[in-house]
Amino acid sequence: LRLVAVLKAILEGEKAAVLKRDHHLPLSFHRRQEELKFSLGLQRLQHRIREIQALRDGSTGEGLGQDGSCSTWVCRGAQRRRRGVPPPTELPTLILEAVKELESAKQQVLKRIQIWKRQQQLAGNGALFEENLAPLQKRCESLVEIYFQLHQQVMGASADLGAELLPRLLERFNEVLSSLVKR
Numbered sequence: 001l002r003l004v005a006v007l008k009a010i011l012e013g014e015k016a017a018v019l020k021r022d023h024h025l026p027l028s029f030h031r032r033q034e035e036l037k038f039s040l041g042l043q044r045l046q047h048r049i050r051e052i053q054a055l056r057d058g059s060t061g062e063g064l065g066q067d068g069s070c071s072t073w074v075c076r077g078a079q080r081r082r083r084g085v086p087p088p089t090e091l092p093t094l095i096l097e098a099v100k101e102l103e104s105a106k107q108q109v110l111k112r113i114q115i116w117k118r119q120q121q122l123a124g125n126g127a128l129f130e131e132n133l134a135p136l137q138k139r140c141e142s143l144v145e146i147y148f149q150l151h152q153q154v155m156g157a158s159a160d161l162g163a164e165l166l167p168r169l170l171e172r173f174n175e176v177l178s179s180l181v182k183r
Contacts, residue, residue: 034108034112035135037108038105038108038109038139041101041104041105041108042105042142042143042146044101045098045101045102045105045146045150046146046149048094048097048098048101048150049098049146049149049150049153051094052091052094052095052098052150052153052157053153055090055091055094056091056153056156056157056160091157091160091161092160092161092162092165095150095153095154095157095161095169096169098150099150099154099169099172099173102143102146102147102150102176103172103176105143105146106143106176106179106180108139109136109139109140109143109180110179110180110183112136112139113136113183114183116133116136140180143180144177144180147173147176147177150173151173154166154169154170154173
């Protein structure tokens with residue numbers, strides 16, 4: 001993790017140096033960077049959903065190394081359950097992290113929708129405007145697909161979440177979907 005943090009800091013420093021030298025990068029670069037960030041967020045959400053499913057199912061093969069050793073906390077959690085030790089807060093914590101990432105991805109989509117609306121307004125004054133809605137539609141569809149997968153996992157784990165956490169999660173889910181539909 002330290003190596004990743006160091007590499008990230010180096011890359012951010014290089015990006016800042018390039019931005020300082022060139023004062024700005026082409027718009028296509030920023031758009032591509034945004035697309036990559038969104039795709040990475042969706043992949044991270046897919047991984048979280050698989051982790052939640054594995055934790056709910058209690059599968060043990062997920063984190064086994066080639067030598068049969070346990071390498072992930074999902075696998076360690078399954079080992080604890082086999083020994084009769086209940087998982088303290090792994091599932092609720094993992095679900096809360098996934099919902100937070102879902103809300104972050106929703107914000108990225110809403111930001112892109114707002115940019116598209118603004119570009120459409122400026123087109124009335126003669127500015128260039130790309131009318132292709134396919135990328136925006138693809139983002140929305142991908143996010144809604146992830147939403148339903150995560151919602152299904154939360155409903156499946158409702159007994160483990162407790163009477164206090166479940167309504168809060170469902171309210172957050174409703175807010176995500178309603179804001180996407182309204183915008």
